[in-house]
Amino acid sequence: MIWYLAELLGLIQIDRNIKQYEYQTHPSYAGNFIRFGLDGIVGEYVSTVCQTFLFALALYFTLSCSSYYYFFKKNKELYLPKLNAKFYIFYDIKWSIINMFFETFLVSIIRVAQPRFSLMYYNISDYGYWYIPISIILHIIFDETLTYWVHRWLHTYGYLYIKLHRIHHFSKDITPFSGFAFHPLDAFAQAVPLFTSCFLFPIHMNLFLFFGLCTTSWAISIHDNVPALPLKFLLYSTHHTIHHEPGLGGMKNFGKFTSIWDRIMGTYEEPDRINFGWKQQQQQLNKLKKVNDFYESILPSDLNKIQKKQ
Incomplete structure (x- = not known):
């Protein structure tokens, strides 16, 4: 929003009509996904909600089921022969679905706001290839810093832990299905850095999508108990x-x-x-x-x- 205020003050110039066009012609645009007969920004928001939820659902079950089958079933004697615990898989799946459903409504507000108020861009020529590694570093610093402190506060303050974060820590013995098992507000608080870095500095849309995919994959992989790349x-x-x-x-x-x-x-x-x-x-x-x-x-x-x- 800092950059948006600078834009309003005339300190920087961004053609929002062009940004909106580039956003609507990008392959990831959700505006034409499912609209239920709704027009304008309301229809776009509903489409974004549907696309985000269904994509998250498909990605979660694809990654978690594949990882669980590979490490906990097919190759358990190779990777986890000493891991004999009581897993709360159905609990984790239940809260993962609850989380994805309700968090989607919050995340979609930011997604709809991105082309209108952020510094998201769609053509590499806008900043050149040299800027890509800089934006990667800036995003990682921003994401790592905010996520660390949000996560730490969720453990430090008893009220936040009991009301929000305890849901994720119900499973002491974790599986890939635990990766998304959060209270929706907990998950959203930790996801905000991913979705808001583009409001502070320019980031390419494809890079933003890549970080989103990495975040999802990482959330699943860190719950499999196997340090494949230590x-x-x-x-x-x-x-x-x-x-x-x-x-x-x-x-x-x-x-x-x-x-x-x-x-x-x-x-x-x-x-x-x-x-x-x-x-x-x-x-x-x-x-x-x-x-x-x-x-x-x-x-x-x-x-x-x-x-x-x-």
Whole structure:
């Protein structure tokens, strides 16, 4: 909205008619999806709600069912032979559907507002290829920062945890179906950074959609308990397994994609003690040891190490 105010004050010039046309001709445009005979922005909003919900539903069940079948059924003896727990799969599916349905109405308001008020753009030529990596970095910084603090506040303040976030932590032993099992307001609060970065700086529509797909895929993958790519720069599945542990585990590893804020704020916990019987887990860690050691030397997981260096 800062940029929109600057536009109103005449500090920057954006042709909203062109932006609206580019938005309506983009393949992702939901305005012609399902309208129920409604015209104008109301019809566009209804179409966006329907498209967002149905796409989220299809993506959730495709990814979660595939991951669950692969890791928990077909290859359980390879990846998770020691994981014998009581899973609340139907509970997670129920809350995932509730979450997707109600959150969709909130998310769609932002989606409809994007072409009208944000700096979303649709042609790479508007800013050039050189700007793409800059926008990626800016988005990750914005998304990681807000998501970390929202997630941490949901655990810090008892009222927020009990009323909202406890739904997600009902499952102490997680499965891919847990990835979307949130109270809708909880999920929306953590999704806001993804949908609002374009109001602060220009971001290409395709890049925005890519980040949305990454967020969905990541939410499923960090609940499978298998550290397939144990790069310590990332917060991968066993980091999140710790986060779901009863007690102090829930006060660790709050980040979204990366471990940066957890390391800076002292809420990081190493995930290596979590191994449900995957024999190649240590081999994967050994392959990435130099990369992880280099990252550790730059941003130690223990704040005391930083103080000692100083």
